[in-house]
């Protein structure tokens with residue numbers, strides 16, 4: 001089932017155009033979880049993009065993830081976000097291993113199990129890598145009681161990777177299913193990414209130790225070795241997709257919007273400069289995202305800095321490009337008559353998703369200066 005990265009980009013582009021993009025407006029307007037789009041991805045075998053081939057997946061890496069996320073981000077940012085969290089979950093399970101890891105991965109590759117991460121907490125905010133929730137060992141079981149916030153696909157996923165303080169030392173990562181005891185709170189009311197159901201989750205469960213991903217205390221290594229590279233590249237690529245879609249819609253509008261004298265918006269020089277700026281910014285960000293993904297796959301020593309910079313650049317670029325799109329399209333861009341206002345709202349999430357761009361700038365500076373990160 002192995003696929004070249006070129007096949008991934010082309011196949012996902014076709015699927016995104018035919019099966020994901022048509023419902024993007026309704027997903028956004030109704031804050032609907034994008035189930036039909038996800039079913040299309042599952043049916044196509046794409047839930048296994050990052051699942052190793054031995055468990056029935058494609059065995060894809062960072063470059064394949066970047067290509068898939070850009071295509072999906074362009075079609076429907078909510079679907080792309082859910083797919084990204086699922087794919088990062090698969091990469092984390094594959095990287096960490098564990099007694100049930102093979103079962104989880106096979107079910108994910110089969111499209112039967114949607115995964116996500118429950119890392120963030122109210123008390124630690126952007127510092128998701130330092131959770132306060134403690135997993136306590138009791139009578140041979142692991143007891144997890146407490147709350148996680150902003151859980152993408154909350155209430156819809158079948159497996160949640162929960163980051164906790166270990167009862168011995170360090171951090172642990174546990175795979176928890178709804179049947180183990182999870183209650184989801186409230187509705188997702190975010191500005192953008194409206195279909196991704198990032199709700200709070202209350203855990204009250206006693207799970208078997210076999211559901212731990214990786215060794216006890218290996219959570220921090222998993223966060224920085226498995227979660228971070230895939231999440232940074234994937235989120236960067238989702239935002240490239242948003243910027244590309246906004247650019248394409250803006251070019252289309254500028255070329256076809258005509259005044260009474262027959263002239264078009266595109267004939268105005270300041271509009272031409274705006275289009276040029278949007279294209280230069282998007283193309284530059286894409287180069288860094290793909291270079292960082294390739295460096296990560298090659299285990300290049302500069303990969304971590306490149307990956308962090310790629311997330312900062314691509315998310316900032318999406319925010320700037322969608323703002324330019326609004327200015328070029330004017331009042332019409334401010335209404336749902338054009339997709340610009342949706343792209344603009346979707347593009348606001350990237351910078352504040354952890355590791356946030358503020359935190360990443362700290363880490364990039366530290367890494368460049370030879371200081372330990374975080």
Ligand SMILES: Cc1cc2nc3c(=O)[nH]c(=O)nc-3n(C[C@H](O)[C@H](O)[C@H](O)COP(=O)(O)OP(=O)(O)OC[C@H]3O[C@@H](n4cnc5c(N)ncnc54)[C@H](O)[C@@H]3O)c2cc1C
Nearest residue numbers: 117118119120125126150151152198349353354356358359
């Ligand atoms: C759409 C969406 C989906 C999400 N999905 C998930 C998910 O699936 N799983 C999950 O676990 N989490 C998820 N999150 C949570 C997210 O990754 C962050 O953890 C969360 O947004 C932190 O929000 P906060 O308001 O608590 O941040 P705060 O910690 O209050 O930070 C506020 C601001 O201060 C800045 N800041 C804080 N500390 C520093 C510092 N030391 N240096 C520089 N700047 C700093 C931050 O950059 C940020 O801009 C999601 C968030 C969003 C918006």
